[in-house]
């Protein structure tokens with residue numbers, strides 16, 4: 445039957461053969477695109493204000509350094525987050541917001557400003573840098589964690605995380621089902637690589 449097809453409609457077969465890589469590329473693109481909504485949420489100030497690498501939480505939509513010299517390491521010396529942050533938001537802007545378990549994450553969980561989607565994706569898939577979670581546990585964290593949920597109800601004067609919490613969880617589940625693919629390493633890397641080759645050829649050319 446296949447031979448007959450090839451015999452009778454060679455152009456169709458050629459077309460099909462050509463289409464296969466295109467379809468595969470599209471699927472790969474789609475799978476990679478599934479991480480982007482997660483990246484957009486994680487990099488918004490509601491998440492990054494806590495997920496810092498320098499022990500100093502940030503505040504407000506402008507990500508300014510936390511007032512009153514708050515630092516994670518001072519927790520052990522009595523400066524507890526819970527002295528000011530309760531389990532609920534207070535009603536006025538600029539009062540400490542609150543949610544159950546308010547705390548500073550360890551630095552390896554930081555979402556740094558210079559992280560591209562590839563870097564964040566790799567961080568989340570590595571147990572050393574994702575709080576030692578399996579991927580389903582990570583998605584469960586997104587669904588149930590009080591601090592994650594708080595970012596969509598952050599209290600007066602703070603912009604909520606983009607989209608809705610429901611959409612975020614749905615996006616995380618889609619990503620998980622697709623096999624948790626990571627986007628390609630940023631094009632900057634390729635640019636750097638191209639730059640490197642140019643520099644190299646220039647320097648070789650100069651010999």
Ligand code: HEC
Nearest residue numbers: 486490491494546547548549574575577585591592595605
């Ligand atoms: C109030 C501070 C705070 C906010 C806001 C916050 N986190 Fe966290 N996050 C933490 C702390 C603390 C931990 C460590 C918890 C633990 O290990 O149990 C953590 C852990 C994590 C982890 C590691 C997985 C895990 O189960 O520990 C991920 C991923 C994460 N947060 C993502 C987010 C995202 C995405 C947002 C925004 C939607 C967010 N966090 C908002 C404090 C925060």
Ligand code: HEC
Nearest residue numbers: 490493494501503504514516524525528538539540547548
């Ligand atoms: C002395 C009181 C106090 C202590 C202690 C304190 N905070 Fe705060 N925090 C505040 C106040 C007040 C605000 C609100 C500032 C504003 O909105 O202008 C705030 C805001 C924040 C925000 C900003 C939320 C957002 O997205 O805008 C984060 C994150 C935060 N605190 C984390 C922490 C962490 C983590 C700790 C413990 C290591 C901590 N804070 C300890 C008083 C405190």
